Amino acid sequence: MSARVLVVDDVLPNVKLLAAKLTREYFDVITAYNGPEALELVHRESPDIVLLDVMMPGMDGFEVCEKIRSNPATMHIPVVMVTALSDVTDRVRGLEAGADDFLTKPVNDIALFARVRSLVRLKMMMDEWRLRESTSGQFGVIERTATLHSESHERARVLVLEDSVLDFEKIADTLRRDSDEVVCADTGARALERAMTEEFELVVVSLTLLNEDGLRFCSQLRSHERTRQVPILLVVDEGDLNRVAKGLELGANDYVIKPIDRNELLARVRTQIRRKRYQERLRSNYEQSLSMALTDSLTGVFNRRYVNAHLPRLLERALDSHKPVSVLMFDIDHFKVVNDTHGHDVGDVVLKEVANRASRNLRTFDLVARLGGEEFVVILPDTDGDAAMIVAERLRSRISDSVFPVPNSNDELRVTVSIGVSVGGQLGDTADTLIKRADEALYQAKRQGRNCVVSDDRTEDMRVAAAPTR
Template sequence: MSARVLVVDDVLPNVKLLAAKLTREYFNVITAFNGPEALEMVHRESPDIVLLDVMMPGMDGFEVCERIRSDPATMHIPVVMVTALSDVADRVRGLEAGADDFLTKPVNDIALFARVRSLVRLKMMMDEWRLRENTSGQFGVIERSGTLLNESFERARILVLEDSALDLDKVTETLQRDHNSVMATDTGAKALERALTNELDLVVVSLTLVNEDGLRLCSQLRSHERTRQVPILLMVDEGDLNHVAKGLELGANDYVIKPIDRNELLARARTQIRRKRYQERLRANYEQSLSMALTDSLTGVFNRRYVNAHLPRLLERAIDSQKPVAVLMFDIDHFKVVNDSYGHTIGDEVLREVSARASRNLRTFDLVARLGGEEFIVILPDTDGEAALIVAERLRQRIADVPFTVSAVGADEISVTVSIGISVGGRLGDTAETLIRRADEALYEAKRSGRNCVIADARIAIDG
């Protein structure tokens, strides 16, 4: 996996050493020698990961990390602090500043490359969700998700796999400080069962189990759709870097060294919970934006944008399968009179009820969309001209025969009718544009013919 790595250190030999190691692994390396230069490079070069020295004159690594994390444009870039500091308090301070990991010099190559590859994979996934959010933001349908550090880390649902009673008590008590709900188990089979039946924010897996390999659970969690995105935090013995590297390769997100420092465990757990919740917010925003972009907010049916994307594909399939597709265009007769007589609130009620009646009287795979105003379209796959005429006439009757109940004072019920035009396509050379145009022309003919009627495009007799 190739990636752009920014190495930041005020000591030139340290920069050269790290750059040489990374270059041999086919990473693209860029460098900076102080905090301000590092921030400039982060904005200008958009690295995939930052390897950041802590002890630099002027602006130290902690401040650089905090600035990267506080900027919505750069907060998603992974930061690994690489330093001679080995005190647990320094590691915790770095993690609380937003660092993804804290590697002590001299850096072990196995740990370095495993961490870089793991975090770059994570960034690529987050970049995809951020790109989708940015696209949605351009449509103006959602607000941005804020920053990662703004996400809550409290009241998480956590599963712990540990067969040491002493370690389990320590881990459970520590994680419960954030008002978390912690489930514990001592076998991988039980852990997998609980993971598949509960919504989890974090899974903590010991790699020092007596009778089984905790990495097996990591593999199983990543193979199930339900648990694929749940963060995994490993607990490992000091020096067991081969297992750490394998765990990160299998999809684990982070690790903590035994004997466990409570503050470090809490800091790493908070980082993973925050990231999961931020990613879920991105996904939810995207799904919401997709729904808002493709549906009509008043009636709940699809909108013109969806029709423009869906009908060409449907028509292409109809041509390939030699099965016709029918289009009904209809609008509400004298709808302006409704608005002028009763107000736009009642007009909205009529639009919603027309949409509901249309949807109720069609097959589940037929499509209803509001094109704008009082104009609607219905798309009927695998439907010839004769069948389309039957459907259109039934729809017209369902709307005209039963008065609409509305909330207007002095007008509990009002009569509503629609005019409908039909076209059918599926021949080589047919396009969505021509199909819609022919249905629209038939609709106008229905209006000229007195309204509250169905008119088919002249080609239907030929196509049928």
């Protein structure tokens, strides 16, 4: 996963060592040596995550973190404090200042990289929800959501998978300070049954279970649509960082190390509950706006109006983050023949199924829209030309390789699409030019015989330039 990481430390060797490790893991690293410089880079470079030392002269890491969190433009950037301080009160203070995690030097590389990747994935998802809400808000159909830290954290329902009665009671007693309702399950099967039938805002999973693997339960939660977005907090033994890293890769959101400090547990739980409620509020506003103004009534995907408002914002963000945006333009080959032969009702069924197949084969934060008639567009944030061509070819095959049933008939239709690809994100790119280039590539695909994928000339030149030489 590519991401821009800001490393902040007043000790030059520390910065160089951490930057070298991150660069070897293919992260894009920028550096700062004091608090004011860090805040300037946060505003100017829009990093995906900040690794922040605490003990710095003038402005310490706690103050830097608080300033990042107090600014609406930067408050959603993940912050991990990396410091020699190891006292639990310092860890709690960092979490209460808004840090997402608090790692003690010398930092375990496995835990660090897993934490960075986990938080960057979360930021990408949250950025997309916030951007979609902002796009929807400009139509005047919803009000903007309050900030993350204005969300309440009290009276949450929490499910705890723990087979130690003493450990469960300690967790439950701590969470009840916020009047939380805490439900215990002593096996993964019982926990999964409750998670699938009841609503929880957090699941706490012990990795010290005697007779089963808590990580398997985490993977089960993430594999079900109902529980996919519920935050997971791991409880682990000190030194078990390899399993922590695996848990974060599986989709866990945070972890706390035994022996559990009550204040640290409470701080981490509050962060996860606030984030869950904030995300749900974003999702609710977003879905409300779609039903009112921004979707195509036939297929349920976005409409041209939404694309015209959303794509320029994506390009602005791409210019700031130096990450490309790709556009796929496609339409159904010989669609007029379908309508003329089988009628417009069957044509509508084909349009809806094409939209469904496109939506099912993309990431959650990618965007599918119907521009009109049989013409669709797919917008892929943070996607270069090579990746876009792979996605386009996969989409083409998903549509062409399976027949389309004809309602109230034994007939079946073979439907194909032609796809044009363009990539933007550089100075001078606009939504209109990006769509026009993809449209020209689409027509080239039709001239080449249809049922194929073609990239525009500029995108192809970029792909050739980026290809490794032999």
